[in-house]
Amino acid sequence: MDDGDQRRLGFGRRCRDDSRPAGDCWLLTGDKYFASNASAELAVAAARPEGAAAGVRGLALFLVPRYRHGGELNYFIRRLKDKIGTRVPTGEVELKQSQGYLLGSAESGIYLILEVLNLSRVANSVVNVALAQRAMADALSYAEQLAAFGKRILDHPQLRHQFENRLTALRSAFALAWDSVQLLNDVWMERLPYSDRYHLFRLVAHLAKYWTAEFAVETAKWAMEVHAGLGGLAEYGAERWLREAMILAIWEGTSHRHILDGLEVMERKRAHKMLFRGLAEIASSKELQDMESEVEQHLKLPPEEREALAEPLFRRLAILTAETLARKSG
Ligand SMILES: Cc1cc2nc3c(=O)[nH]c(=O)nc-3n(C[C@H](O)[C@H](O)[C@H](O)COP(=O)(O)OP(=O)(O)OC[C@H]3O[C@@H](n4cnc5c(N)ncnc54)[C@H](O)[C@@H]3O)c2cc1C
Structure with a gap:
């Protein structure tokens, strides 16, 4: 129960309960x-x-x-x-x-609420990657068993290529989710005023929650298609991953929310500067430099336009971040 959107909650009468030393x-x-x-x-x-x-x-x-x-x-x-x-x-x-x-304290409520959200968003990113991995494993075992036109469907060039690409993307999505875990591990004890590393964490957490959720939904849909007709039957299980992934994408904030909050931390805290500095240490590339200029240009747009055009930019930033981080982990 972690949001405040409720009819008037709470009034300040202290419980008189000396036998329970549990604070206010x-x-x-x-x-x-x-x-x-x-x-x-x-x-x-x-x-x-x-x-x-x-x-x-x-x-x-x-x-x-x-x-x-x-x-x-x-x-x-x-x-x-x-x-x-x-x-x-x-x-x-x-x-x-x-x-x-x-x-x-009552005054620090919003910061404590954010701490709860930080943790649950990072956990959600890890679950998204795990779900995508499971959906792919199910699809792989199905594609290894089923034969069509004289060979396993896995050995048909188009499907094999899709499996290979998706495995690479899974590794990248994991690297992004894991980076958010590591950053959270560095900053979770922080209190106001927050460090630059905390703002970097926030940006990476928004990128991770956004991208891993999108990736999980896309992967679950694809895995269901690998099962084709049988994928639509509850007894084969593939459809369950799509239903679960759809909820994960909404939980802990929709993609819209993460894009907007990611923009905010770039605009107000310049968190993208720290992100790009860190990524350049892994692999300096023209692609990264171009992306950084694009982000800077985007942040200069009038507010309406900045919001309206944010999704494709955020998506490319998330994927490039994920791919670069994956290089670090080998
Ligand atoms: C199974 C399940 C369990 C849940 N458990 C909990 C729980 O334990 N605790 C809890 O607090 N919540 C819980 N939730 C609620 C969940 O966190 C919210 O549904 C989610 O965060 C989205 O909020 P909302 O439904 O109020 O969307 P709304 O705010 O009503 O948004 C509706 C749509 O408008 C979009 N939107 C809103 N504002 C903007 C904007 N400025 N720009 C662009 N798009 C915008 C949203 O992205 C969304 O697509 C649960 C939800 C589900 C499905």
Whole structure:
């Protein structure tokens, strides 16, 4: 439960509970339309303390246990969602005077929320790559078994070429996701004011979440086509990867969101400068220099145009970053 888009959550009456030394206890009220893993023992929820400022700056972060101190349920699951993918229970949750423990200070809520998002976005990128790998492995084992026109379908030039290209792209996508993991490992303890490396992390995390999600969807669709007619049958499993990939692309922010946030960190923090410096150390190339000039030109566009034309640029930047990082890992 990690967003603040809820009807008025929380008011500041402290729980009087000396036997539980768990910091500031608040009572939270509101609805949460999407709550993943709704049966978890502990959840984090963003909520606005009464009287706090409007907008994201007024949000605080709370730890919400499933059970109240006395043992009764602390929040209620109105219904479980019927989804196209993911087996974790996703609930519609009601908080009614639910006990929540303030994490950090109320004023630092938005930064703590970002920390939660940083972690889940990086994790999402790794899952995207793992899903693409699994979809490819299934497609490979199918293509090794099925014969057409006298040989395995894997040995037909077009399909073999596609497998080879996709394997290269998988390695690049993994290198990008892994770079976001390593950068997060460097900066996760940082607090305001953030270092340049933190802003670099943010850019790489947006590139990774965006590109690995797109890659997973494309790969799952392709793997389903390798299974052709059988790919459309639930019993063969290939269609499941496409359904799962579609959810992963939306979770933790859609591609639109990551493109916009990636643009912002380049514009306001000049994070692309650090990115290109690091990439040039791996392999300095004209392609990288051209890309850097293109990014600079793009950032000078009027805001409307900058947003409207951002996707192809972000896509090429993500792919070039991924390919360059893959060279480093050999
Ligand atoms: C299975 C599942 C589980 C989930 N679990 C959780 C959870 O546990 N906790 C939680 O907080 N959330 C959860 N979510 C919600 C999920 O994080 C959001 O659905 C997702 O972040 C997108 O937000 P939204 O649905 O509000 O999209 P909206 O904000 O309604 O956007 C609608 C469309 O408009 C686009 N859009 C919006 N603004 C812009 C813009 N400025 N420029 C361009 N395009 C724009 C979006 O990209 C999107 O395509 C879950 C969702 C699913 C499907």
